[in-house]
């Protein structure tokens with residue numbers, strides 16, 4: 070099929086009945102998509118939509134004001150309603166590092182709007198089924214300090230008031246008391262050593278928790294609650310491991326701190342320390358410091374990147390004249406004796422390069438730990454070994470060395486795995502030891518990890534949490550550009566090779582691929598969202614993978630990186646215009662562009678830096694980043710303009726549809742959905758098109774191009790399910806969930822008429838829309854007004870909207886004063902729990918999960934929801950996936966077709 074743009078011509082045939090008046094109302098889509106002040110005033114007040122979502126905690130920006138002089142370069146912005154004060158802190162004070170885990174709770178700011186109230190009633194959702202102590206929404210932060218800088222740590226706690234009101238076994242939010250008897254959970258030797266200092270400086274006591282208990286509790290929590298926590302690391306390649314919770318135990322936990330503990334874990338609280346070694350992180354750092362005069366652990370680690378251990382270690386090749394000792398599986402590069410070469414030549418310490426010494430030492434210690442771990446796993450018949458502790462620091466070479474030792478000695482039987490939150494096991498465990506925080510049974514789907522601005526980008530000394538204040542963030546991004554600071558992240562790995570016959574070749578994951586800065590924690594802030602649920606209609610949540618395209622293929626990642634980078638300038642223009650184009654908006658826009666580019670570059674360099682990466686994550690990251698710079702709805706005016714234009718032509722479309730027989734109507738409706746999906750401001754090709762005609766012209770053109778068979782065309786099977794064949798008349802579906810996509814023609818002329826058809830046939834319809842804006846997607850907040858407007862022209866929609874509580878005012882008051890629902894089939898709206906063009910069905914709003922319980926038909930619409938994600942998703946009920954492919958590469962890859970081809974994939978339940 071040719072691209073619709075190629076044929077855009079004045080003699081476009083109109084849809085029968087589209088009137089001229091509507092055409093006139095229709096404005097040209099201007100190039101910038103920018104807005105004059107007047108247009109902006111017309112936009113609905115969606116500024117506070119952010120509070121309405123309630124699904125994912127957000128900043129409370131209400132009553133935000135600039136403090137001091139507006140002309141100032143970096144004025145402080147006050148967020149008086151942002152309550153970050155309800156906190157909860159636990160510490161792990163080790164020999165070299167202090168690890169902090171703290172929780173900040175945000176009050177539930179969701180506005181209980183009319184739509185939500187009526188949906189809650191209808192779906193039987195109430196607070197009544199909550200547990201006795203609530204799981205609180207909030208954020209879990211991970212921070213570390215060097216133990217030698219304990220005063221900085223105390224200042225940090227004080228500045229954030231993290232110690233305020235902490236009571237034993239009672240998290241802060243239960244306590245009104247001031248600091249009397251305040252107690253903070255702490256583990257590690259420093260909990261004893263520094264107890265007096267904490268009392269003196271902060272007036273709090275440290276409640277000491279057993280270190281082993283904490284390590285195990287922390288590891289168990291992470292392995293159960295965080296989806297992509299554990300990964301393997303072999304020959305420079307990182308792969309996340311999907312763990313079956315039922316088969317987690319037993320495992321060996323190896324915690325590499327200053328010393329090393331090896332713990333056999335059999336369950337929650339069930340473990341035994343089976344071994345350990347005194348040759349650990351402290352040994353590397355201590356010996357390394359003596360031998361190289363390095364000033365910090367990280368400096369030592371950085372040195373190792375440029376090292377060649379062949380000058381220090383005696384290798385098999387040295388003994389065998391450059392040959393492998395293949396009979397016992399040793400390559401020439403295998404270390405026969407660590408530091409062995411230093412005895413045989415007449416050299417002083419000063420004659421050796423510190424880089425080489427550091428590398429030899431690192432290899433010696435990592436290999437030794439790997440080998441002892443394997444022997445202990447063998448002792449107890451354990452197959453899985455998880456390595457944690459801050460010795461590892463996400464250091465590729467350390468992990469490769471350990472993995473190699475485990476793999477080599479176990480002949481591939483045992484597996485070494487690493488943890489993303491490696492250094493925080495103890496602190497997390499101490500945190501978990503507070504009773505009744507309600508976090509112990511949190512599940513993976515209730516946690517959303519976010520990577521905000523701040524520490525992750527700096528190579529330097531920034532420690533502590535992400536920058537909190539918007540202004541801080543902007544200034545930071547400005548400085549970031551001025552200094553041209555490089556992001557400290559590894560460059561792409563060389564293609565993995567082989568380590569030969571059991572030995573180490575020059576490591577692949579070395580040199581520039583090493584991450585040397587300790588500040589790159591590689592862990593984000595964990596947002597705890599207790600209301601998120603797994604979509605109940607997924608056929609197999611365990612094997613469900615939302616992303617269709619695998620971004621671990623580097624060329625794919627590069628392609629999407631380029632697409633998103635090229636789209637950035639346009640997006641910033643729209644975002645700035647959506648905020649009135651003020652200087653402040655421009656400044657924020659620039660900062661956003663820099664921050665997002667930095668995220669992209671970071672991910673290009675290390676795609677797994679933020680956990681497993683899919684296209685959906687990239688697209689969501691962009692939206693999150695916009696929100697972080699307080700652009701809450703960049704496409705607001707475009708959406709509104711397109712809604713108005715489409716609503717104006719809706720009556721004629723409905724008339725035309727009503728003049729058709731059922732079969733022709735169904736086809737026209739599906740065609741309509743596919744055609745109207747062209748209104749996608751996230752697709753470069755489509756945006757180019759919009760400069761060539763009005764919304765309605767483009768819509769018509771797109772409809773005229775709808776020729777079957779579509780590239781994926783299951784329409785006949787769908788029609789048969791809906792209309793039957795011959796005399797047989799199938800039962801209508803009971804309830805359909807329609808995952809809607811874009812505003813304007815897409816929802817008004819595409820999905821709403823389809824919803825109307827289902828309603829007409831007696832199927833309840835739930836429109837599922839985004840909780841937060843993303844591109845030009847329609848949100849759940851915006852839908853009731855759109856439906857109400859459409860309902861003015863259509864009885865079916867009006868009655869259904871009344872029955873679904875969408876048009877509340879029109880409901881009849883009954884004798885007892887309550888609003889009585891009409892007995893018509895209802896049309897409802899629920900939010901999906903996300904703010905992205907894609908949807909991960911493992912994390913949806915509880916409202917949607919409740920609505921899904923009675924549904925027997927799911928319709929997913931759009932490229933983001935039906936192609937980028939969920940194209941391969943299987944459902945327990947009938948599923949229809951409808952989308953126009955608006956990207957040439959995706960069309961070729963996914964459906965072996967071309968841009969503007971359509972997908973109508975119908976998968977009946979079995």
Ligand SMILES: CC(C)(COP(=O)(O)O)[C@@H](O)C(=O)NCCC(=O)O
Nearest residue numbers: 749751752753906931932933934956
């Ligand atoms: C962001 C989108 C997934 C939105 O598509 P939609 O779900 O609205 O159909 C899509 O526009 C997209 O993949 N855009 C990037 C590719 C491009 O510009 O060609």
Ligand SMILES: [Mn+2]
Nearest residue numbers: 810811846906
């Ligand atoms: Mn969309």
